[in-house]
Amino acid sequence: MYPDIPDKPAGSYDKPLLCREANTLNLGIEIKRNQGTPTAFSFFHSATPQTNNLMDLGLKDKVIVVSGSAGMRGSIGQTIVSCLGQEGAIPVIVDRNARGLTYEQELKDQGIDGLFVQTDMTQPEQIEAAIQKIVAKYGRIDGLLNNVGVNDGVNWDSSYEDFMQSLKLNVASYFMLTKCALPYLKESKGPILNIGSKVALTGQGGTSGYAAAKGGVLALTREWAVDLIRYDIRVNALIIAESWTPAYQNWIDSLEHGEEKLTSIVATIPLQNRMTTPEEIANTCMFILSDLSSHTTGQFLFVDGGYVHLDRALLPQKG
Numbered sequence: 001m002y003p004d005i006p007d008k009p010a011g012s013y014d015k016p017l018l019c020r021e022a023n024t025l026n027l028g029i030e031i032k033r034n035q036g037t038p039t040a041f042s043f044f045h046s047a048t049p050q051t052n053n054l055m056d057l058g059l060k061d062k063v064i065v066v067s068g069s070a071g072m073r074g075s076i077g078q079t080i081v082s083c084l085g086q087e088g089a090i091p092v093i094v095d096r097n098a099r100g101l102t103y104e105q106e107l108k109d110q111g112i113d114g115l116f117v118q119t120d121m122t123q124p125e126q127i128e129a130a131i132q133k134i135v136a137k138y139g140r141i142d143g144l145l146n147n148v149g150v151n152d153g154v155n156w157d158s159s160y161e162d163f164m165q166s167l168k169l170n171v172a173s174y175f176m177l178t179k180c181a182l183p184y185l186k187e188s189k190g191p192i193l194n195i196g197s198k199v200a201l202t203g204q205g206g207t208s209g210y211a212a213a214k215g216g217v218l219a220l221t222r223e224w225a226v227d228l229i230r231y232d233i234r235v236n237a238l239i240i241a242e243s244w245t246p247a248y249q250n251w252i253d254s255l256e257h258g259e260e261k262l263t264s265i266v267a268t269i270p271l272q273n274r275m276t277t278p279e280e281i282a283n284t285c286m287f288i289l290s291d292l293s294s295h296t297t298g299q300f301l302f303v304d305g306g307y308v309h310l311d312r313a314l315l316p317q318k319g
């Protein structure tokens, strides 16, 4: 925190040499005088908020591809698409669910350009065709957000084929979509953002396929960050712990004692004992995709209210 311009007796310092209203910095020089003779000087600056200081993320007209973004309203992908639209970006919805058509139309109704490409993300040839369709329409891809993922509970009772299917959807699709988009990302120096899960780091129990896949997503994030650094492509992962989406609600509803389970989970979320909202996740995605994050790569960003890292034994107890 910078100190504000100190109060001075009249005439004891010169006026600021420079006043940059646009970026809120007031810079100046303070001159100490003894009977009118300068004896010392120092620089000062103050970060005084300006009323017109909106953060421009610079996402306008950027073609951003988002996988798994035709989920129910309030899902992570749908919220990200909506946020991208509000930022003036051109969201591309890649999902197998025909609901994407409705979202595409809704964007158009708001005067926002956008595209839905119906794609089964477990089918590599469909992924390839999706990228071709996007490039045929826009001629470029400015950013990629790998978000598709289902915590499918593939575990000891599941078959080898089920396990492989889980990997196909939850990690191989990230590889394939990125591989197909890569020539265009190299041209645009577009960033890649992978959606991860706390399950990769904390475990969950009962979900081997998803855990393995999300672990792979984090490993690929670091691998790609290294591999693509020569193209100025940034690669990061955003890790979610507990976010209240329709899919999460479905899971709670499927449990015998869902309400109790939910109460016990929420109580363990350190910050404000509440779940992360999809909007909070989407907002961080906007920032990481934007040039304002221009020197951030290879990072795992936890948007989780402190769930993974904070020692609960040290936190104040509520109630």
Ligand SMILES: NC(=O)c1ccc[n+]([C@@H]2O[C@H](COP(=O)([O-])OP(=O)(O)OC[C@H]3O[C@@H](n4cnc5c(N)ncnc54)[C@H](O)[C@@H]3O)[C@@H](O)[C@H]2O)c1
Binding pocket: 067, 068, 069, 070, 071, 072, 074, 075, 076, 077, 094, 095, 096, 097, 119, 120, 121, 122, 147, 148, 149, 150, 151, 169, 195, 196, 197, 198, 240, 241, 242, 243, 244, 245, 246, 247, 248
């Ligand atoms: N909600 C949470 O608490 C939480 C926690 C950790 C990680 N995540 C991750 O966030 C992401 C989004 O989760 P969500 O809660 O919004 O779930 P969601 O079920 O709403 O989103 C999954 C999306 O993937 C799509 N999809 C599923 N199978 C597909 C396929 N074969 N081809 C194409 N699309 C397919 C669905 O249509 C849906 O749009 C996932 O990667 C998930 O693992 C969520």
